[in-house]
Amino acid sequence: MYAFADQLDADAVVQDFDICIVGAGAAGIAMAQRLANTSLRTLLLVSGQPSDRGVPDANRQALYQGTAGDFLQKVDPDFLRRSRLNMYGGTTNHFGFWARPLDRADTMPRPGYRDAGWPFDGGELRPYYIDAHEFGHFGPFNYDDMDFWERVLYARCFDPLPDDKLSGAIMRAQYEENLHDFQVQFRDQVKNASNITVLFNAHLLTLETDENQRHVTGLNCSTIESSAAGGARAGMPFKARARRYVLACGGIENVRLLQLSGELGNNKRDLLGRGFMVHPLLTNAAHVRFDAPVASDIRNFFREQQIRLKPPPSVGGEYQHMVAPLVNPELVFDYLMFNAWGVLAARHQTLLEERIGNFRIILYFGADAASAVVNLNWEQTPDEDSRITLNRDQVDPIFGQPVAHVDWRLNETDKRSAVRALEITLDYLRARGASQQEMITDVSGGAEEWTFLPEPGALETGDHHMGALRMSASPADGIVDINSRLHGVDNLYVAGSAVFPTGGYANPTLTIVALALRLADHLKAENGR
Numbered sequence: 001m002y003a004f005a006d007q008l009d010a011d012a013v014v015q016d017f018d019i020c021i022v023g024a025g026a027a028g029i030a031m032a033q034r035l036a037n038t039s040l041r042t043l044l045l046v047s048g049q050p051s052d053r054g055v056p057d058a059n060r061q062a063l064y065q066g067t068a069g070d071f072l073q074k075v076d077p078d079f080l081r082r083s084r085l086n087m088y089g090g091t092t093n094h095f096g097f098w099a100r101p102l103d104r105a106d107t108m109p110r111p112g113y114r115d116a117g118w119p120f121d122g123g124e125l126r127p128y129y130i131d132a133h134e135f136g137h138f139g140p141f142n143y144d145d146m147d148f149w150e151r152v153l154y155a156r157c158f159d160p161l162p163d164d165k166l167s168g169a170i171m172r173a174q175y176e177e178n179l180h181d182f183q184v185q186f187r188d189q190v191k192n193a194s195n196i197t198v199l200f201n202a203h204l205l206t207l208e209t210d211e212n213q214r215h216v217t218g219l220n221c222s223t224i225e226s227s228a229a230g231g232a233r234a235g236m237p238f239k240a241r242a243r244r245y246v247l248a249c250g251g252i253e254n255v256r257l258l259q260l261s262g263e264l265g266n267n268k269r270d271l272l273g274r275g276f277m278v279h280p281l282l283t284n285a286a287h288v289r290f291d292a293p294v295a296s297d298i299r300n301f302f303r304e305q306q307i308r309l310k311p312p313p314s315v316g317g318e319y320q321h322m323v324a325p326l327v328n329p330e331l332v333f334d335y336l337m338f339n340a341w342g343v344l345a346a347r348h349q350t351l352l353e354e355r356i357g358n359f360r361i362i363l364y365f366g367a368d369a370a371s372a373v374v375n376l377n378w379e380q381t382p383d384e385d386s387r388i389t390l391n392r393d394q395v396d397p398i399f400g401q402p403v404a405h406v407d408w409r410l411n412e413t414d415k416r417s418a419v420r421a422l423e424i425t426l427d428y429l430r431a432r433g434a435s436q437q438e439m440i441t442d443v444s445g446g447a448e449e450w451t452f453l454p455e456p457g458a459l460e461t462g463d464h465h466m467g468a469l470r471m472s473a474s475p476a477d478g479i480v481d482i483n484s485r486l487h488g489v490d491n492l493y494v495a496g497s498a499v500f501p502t503g504g505y506a507n508p509t510l511t512i513v514a515l516a517l518r519l520a521d522h523l524k525a526e527n528g529r
């Protein structure tokens with residue numbers, strides 16, 4: 001059911017819930033969907049309104065203003081406000097749901113490159129990935145079935161050569177707004193669930209704990225009150241109480257809320273907020289020209305295409321690829337429609353030998369079939385100097401709380417990963433006849449020397465916020481445990497990419513959803529005990 005915090009009595013306490021999920025973006029909505037119609041009385045706090053769609057309310061979005069460290073200031077000064085949305089549905093409102101699971105190897109330590117790894121076997125995520133995949137209406141979970149993709153894309157990757165360091169990999173995307181805006185796709189399911197209360201205009205300010213910070217006792221929240229002049233101010237304060245709490249406020253805000261709540265969850269090594277990572281991106285890193293036009297089926301592999309699949313009549317059957325144009329567009333939802341294309345990605349052996357981060361190369365071929373733009377996105381190391389802190393000299397415009405300061409760093413290892421990724425790619429393409437090659441990004445300098453905007457080939461942040469509350473088996477190494485519960489706090493969990501110990505190159509949301517479903521199942525099981 002829907003409820004509105006502005007209709008509560010002053011200083012009300014909203015209580016009698018088993019679980020309170022704070023934040024209704026990809027992670028929060030995925031959890032609510034999984035918990036719908038179970039016996040768990042669930043409260044979903046939404047810092048937005050039911051009608052939110054596409055563009056956030058400007059006042060609410062202003063809460064996302066923060067400050068950027070020196071390096072981030074050079075790369076993307078507006079990063080904090082631009083790369084996330086404070087509204088119902090969160091940042092799913094402007095994403096295109098590019099999707100791919102992490103490679104299992106991404107979850108394991110890579111000796112000589114990074115010691116970090118996930119505290120459970122990456123294979124454990126597979127059933128959750130399969131369910132997360134349904135959120136994108138992506139059909140079969142078959143990223144490795146190249147025969148299928150060659151048929152469906154009318155394509156093949158470049159022919160393999162001995163000692164290749166790269167191979168083809170598949171990406172998917174979902175641009176249908178009714179699907180990728182999670183608050184739209186799951187609106188009725190969440191609204192009509194007998195056990196879920198969705199509380200709108202409910203903004204978490206701080207978490208309240210017992211004196212040892214071992215147990216969360218309640219949430220201090222407020223509404224936002226709009227003024228006739230178009231401004232906004234803090235509205236009515238209220239508390240929310242539940243047996244267990246889940247922070248699902250996005251990769252930066254989850255950290256800030258713990259910091260605002262007395263550095264809740266920090267450990268002896270002071271790791272709260274440390275190890276912040278993105279997927280750095282060079283959209284226009286290099287240009288290549290092949291000696292002869294590249295065959296159309298190879299170019300097809302790299303071309304983003306709309307795919308239509310008819311699901312099998314029974315579980316385990318084959319998906320039928322629909323090639324005929326749709327005569328009746330109104331029947332479009334009888335089919336699964338999404339986009340798919342191929343990229344070049346590092347082989348696992350390459351990563352081990354080179355001791356570098358995982359990466360993917362997107363090739364954009366020109367109309368002449370012989371020229372291509374090389375686009376690189378890659379994995380960072382979890383570097384503890386790359387961090388989120390509170391900026392106590394600047395406060396948000398509504399509640400007057402310190403804003404987040406993001407001091408994102410790229411270190412020598414990250415730079416080496418990018419340089420080697422480009423060298424390996426250019427070698428791979430040269431061996432296929434791309435003898436003319438021009439670097440657009442200047443990668444000659446030190447770790448923090450790059451080409452910056454507005455120059456072509458500039459470094460970008462990739463908009464994915466990962467790390468900073470990493471998952472670890474031991475409280476000495478991270479902030480949350482193997483079940484996403486804060487080490488040392490018995491009833492507080494985190495959903496979202498802040499818990500990723502490592503990030504691979506895959507866009508994070510499929511993994512965020514998979515982890516959210518895993519956490520929901522864990523809470524269901526825990527409640528039953």
Ligand SMILES: Cc1cc2nc3c(=O)[nH]c(=O)nc-3n(C[C@H](O)[C@H](O)[C@H](O)COP(=O)(O)OP(=O)(O)OC[C@H]3O[C@@H](n4cnc5c(N)ncnc54)[C@H](O)[C@@H]3O)c2cc1C
Nearest residue numbers: 023025026027047087090091095097098204249496507509
């Ligand atoms: C332009 C762009 C394109 C992207 N494209 C892709 C893509 O193609 N594929 C992909 O995998 N990822 C993509 N991403 C990243 C993706 O959007 C995020 O990974 C994903 O939305 C994160 O989910 P989340 O639930 O953790 O956070 P969000 O979706 O940001 O949701 C956080 C929620 O918490 C709420 N909230 C925040 N603070 C509070 C508070 N104090 N109290 C109550 N509620 C609060 C917010 O209002 C919001 O609803 C893209 C990002 C951007 C910016």
